Amino acid sequence: MLIRRRRFNLCVCLACLFPGEVVPADADEIASEPQPRWWKGNLHTHSLWSDGNDFPEMIAEWYRKHDYHFLAISDHNVLSEGSRWMKLETLTQRAGTQALEKYLARFGADWVERRGGTDGAAEEIRLKPISEYRALVEERGAFLIVPSEEISDQAEHVPVHLNATNIETVIQPLGGTTVREAIANNVRAVEEQARRSGREIIVHLNHPNFGFAITAEDLAAVVSERFFEVYNGHPGVNQLGDASHVNVERLWDVANTIRVGQLGAAPLYGIATDDSHDYHQHPKSARPGRGWTMVRATHLTPESLVRALRRGDMYASSGVYLDDVRYDAERGYLELDIRPDENATYTTQFLGTTDDYDAARRRQTTRAKPCEPRGATRPTLVACSAKSKGCIPRIN
Numbered sequence: 451m452l453i454r455r456r457r458f459n460l461c462v463c464l465a466c467l468f469p470g471e472v473v474p475a476d477a478d479e480i481a482s483e484p485q486p487r488w489w490k491g492n493l494h495t496h497s498l499w500s501d502g503n504d505f506p507e508m509i510a511e512w513y514r515k516h517d518y519h520f521l522a523i524s525d526h527n528v529l530s531e532g533s534r535w536m537k538l539e540t541l542t543q544r545a546g547t548q549a550l551e552k553y554l555a556r557f558g559a560d561w562v563e564r565r566g567g568t569d570g571a572a573e574e575i576r577l578k579p580i581s582e583y584r585a586l587v588e589e590r591g592a593f594l595i596v597p598s599e600e601i602s603d604q605a606e607h608v609p610v611h612l613n614a615t616n617i618e619t620v621i622q623p624l625g626g627t628t629v630r631e632a633i634a635n636n637v638r639a640v641e642e643q644a645r646r647s648g649r650e651i652i653v654h655l656n657h658p659n660f661g662f663a664i665t666a667e668d669l670a671a672v673v674s675e676r677f678f679e680v681y682n683g684h685p686g687v688n689q690l691g692d693a694s695h696v697n698v699e700r701l702w703d704v705a706n707t708i709r710v711g712q713l714g715a716a717p718l719y720g721i722a723t724d725d726s727h728d729y730h731q732h733p734k735s736a737r738p739g740r741g742w743t744m745v746r747a748t749h750l751t752p753e754s755l756v757r758a759l760r761r762g763d764m765y766a767s768s769g770v771y772l773d774d775v776r777y778d779a780e781r782g783y784l785e786l787d788i789r790p791d792e793n794a795t796y797t798t799q800f801l802g803t804t805d806d807y808d809a810a811r812r813r814q815t816t817r818a819k820p821c822e823p824r825g826a827t828r829p830t831l832v833a834c835s836a837k838s839k840g841c842i843p844r845i846n
């Protein structure tokens with residue numbers, strides 16, 4: 451029998467977590483020595499620049515108003531730059547009439563650029579480039595747009611998509627004769643741009659179960675890839691697997707066990723994203739606000755965020771918040787302070803594939819000793835609505 455229930459997952463990276471008080475930023479002053487704090491962001495979003503159905507400014511507004519601090523609008527094989535006009539007819543086919551109506555109502559006729567519509571010329575709306583719209587929607591210490599792209603490639607007849615965050619210029623997909631080669635080629639292209647430009651750029655592999663394209667062995671094999679989407683909010687990406695494919699969390703566990711246990715390589719870190727496309731339509735479509743990544747950094751700048759991600763001072767969530775994460779390296783203890791929610795109870799499980807680890811706690815602050823690094827382990831939080839009849843067991 452099916453029980454109606456909600457499930458929220460949170461995955462924490464077990465690397466280089468260090469103490470840091472959450473100190474609210476002062477909106478009026480640039481602090482000379484700001485303390486690390488948590489910033490909430492989404493690193494995977496689509497707009498009208500590719501196959502999303504809203505204007506970038508409108509999407510940015512949605513995230514800003516929903517307590518996000520950073521947003522990467524990552525359209526397919528394009529960085530929103532230069533001049534781009536979209537036919538009104540195309541816009542209406544994709545988003546109905548409401549996209550333009552809402553855009554005009556929110557930002558006004560002076561901001562919205564239109565042309566044509568007379569003498570037989572098709573009416574067109576201009577899609578603003580990031581260099582123009584970011585000044586409208588950003589706010590120092592409160593909301594940041596990070597230039598990004600979804601490198602949308604394929605190999606062996608399956609999709610291979612990677613997000614490049616904080617890029618300078620667009621990166622065209624490089625392909626490969628195998629899935630692993632395509633991943634490695636595109637990761638290398640991102641790294642080359644980072645070196646050439648001197649920018650902090652981060653690449654992560656997207657939705658491995660989309661088209662059941664990428665196996666745990668593929669994920670493990672390309673060790674230059676350090677981040678992947680352990681959660682993607684798009685309903686079409688087979689997040690939970692199916693009768694013959696494992697779910698994405700299980701892919702992560704297997705991949706990290708191979709990396710740490712067999713290859714002697716660093717583990718993959720998990721990121722949660724929305725992969726949002728649909729800002730008007732059905733509640734079950736690719737809507738915003740489903741999965742996010744919390745990053746602990748001193749500054750709300752792309753460089754500070756990317757460096758924090760690299761050192762693993764982050765966690766991925768589809769519903770749970772942590773007030774703090776502390777790792778005592780000397781004693782080997784990890785402590786999580788889970789933000790209380792009166793409508794939810796929490797179960798914290800430490801999951802992995804090593805032989806000698808087994809711990810579960812049902813408290814709001816959990817302390818447990820992670821295993822020795824022969825394999826890989828990670829805490830997962832499962833929060834269930836108080837009305838549900840029990841927490842959902844993880845599928846392993």
Ligand SMILES: [Zn+2]
Nearest residue numbers: 600611656657
């Ligand atoms: Zn994709």
Ligand SMILES: [Zn+2]
Nearest residue numbers: 494496600725
């Ligand atoms: Zn996408």
